[in-house]
Amino acid sequence: MSDTPLIGLPLLEASQAQKHVTHNEALLQLDALLHLAVISRSLAAPPVSPVDGDRYLIAASATGVWLTHSDQIAYREAGSWRFAIPKAGWRLWVAAESVLLLYDGTAWRSMLQSASVLQNLDLLGVNTTADATNKLAVSSPSVLFNHAGSDQRVKINKNAVGDTASLLFQSGFSGRAEFGLTGDDNFHVKVSPDGSAWAQAIVVDKTTGLVALTNNSIGNAALADVATATFKGRASAGAGDPEDLSATQATALLNPFGA
Numbered sequence: 001m002s003d004t005p006l007i008g009l010p011l012l013e014a015s016q017a018q019k020h021v022t023h024n025e026a027l028l029q030l031d032a033l034l035h036l037a038v039i040s041r042s043l044a045a046p047p048v049s050p051v052d053g054d055r056y057l058i059a060a061s062a063t064g065v066w067l068t069h070s071d072q073i074a075y076r077e078a079g080s081w082r083f084a085i086p087k088a089g090w091r092l093w094v095a096a097e098s099v100l101l102l103y104d105g106t107a108w109r110s111m112l113q114s115a116s117v118l119q120n121l122d123l124l125g126v127n128t129t130a131d132a133t134n135k136l137a138v139s140s141p142s143v144l145f146n147h148a149g150s151d152q153r154v155k156i157n158k159n160a161v162g163d164t165a166s167l168l169f170q171s172g173f174s175g176r177a178e179f180g181l182t183g184d185d186n187f188h189v190k191v192s193p194d195g196s197a198w199a200q201a202i203v204v205d206k207t208t209g210l211v212a213l214t215n216n217s218i219g220n221a222a223l224a225d226v227a228t229a230t231f232k233g234r235a236s237a238g239a240g241d242p243e244d245l246s247a248t249q250a251t252a253l254l255n256p257f258g259a
Contacts, residue, residue, distance in 0.1 A: 233253060
């Protein structure tokens with residue numbers, strides 16, 4: 001009597017007596033191996049009180065009636081243990097661990113382990129759904145980028161000078177603040193009350209490093225409360241905050257330059 005080449009199901013023969021026996025045998029094997037799920041993969045010896053339909057992935061160093069069947073599937077049928085030898089590509093679910101395994105032709109491996117090297121994914125969503133614009137999407141209270149022994153840098157690279165490489169801060173998915181290279185290669189800091197109208201606060205020149213306060217109200221606020229006929233500067237000894245200088249103090253500071 002011949003068997004199928006993959007699972008080894010017995011085939012009916014022409015003029016065979018009691019064909020129902022062979023047919024039922026094939027059905028029982030299909031019942032055991034189709035949509036394969038086992039109770040556990042940690043047992044090397046049969047459990048004490050098995051029932052028909054129980055399935056196990058036999059652990060290493062098998063003993064008892066499981067002897068010589070390590071890494072095989074043991075399934076209980078009609079009060080006896082039967083065994084199936086896995087082939088490359090078989091997958092099974094281990095209920096005790098909630099883990100999916102793949103047989104690579106030599107050993108059973110975790111499907112996560114098999115997918116440990118991920119390259120050229122179209123989309124990746126972590127606790128959320130990625131889309132065509134946000135190909136990497138993460139929904140989490142925080143995100144950690146840890147060093148691998150020394151430095152840690154987060155890089156944002158744009159295609160051309162006129163493009164944007166920035167960090168955008170949102171409220172309800174509406175922009176409120178942004179900093180980075182927005183539209184050129186200078187460093188910009190911008191804010192918005194509604195995600196539509198934007199006020200640019202600071203621009204750092206890419207070549208000189210000079211800082212420009214582009215919003216006059218911000219610049220004036222830093223120089224507020226200047227007294228009449230005074231300069232902002234510092235006449236007191238030592239470093240400290242700017243002071244309102246009288247005409248005499250301002251003249252004294254300017255005289256060395258005039259000389």
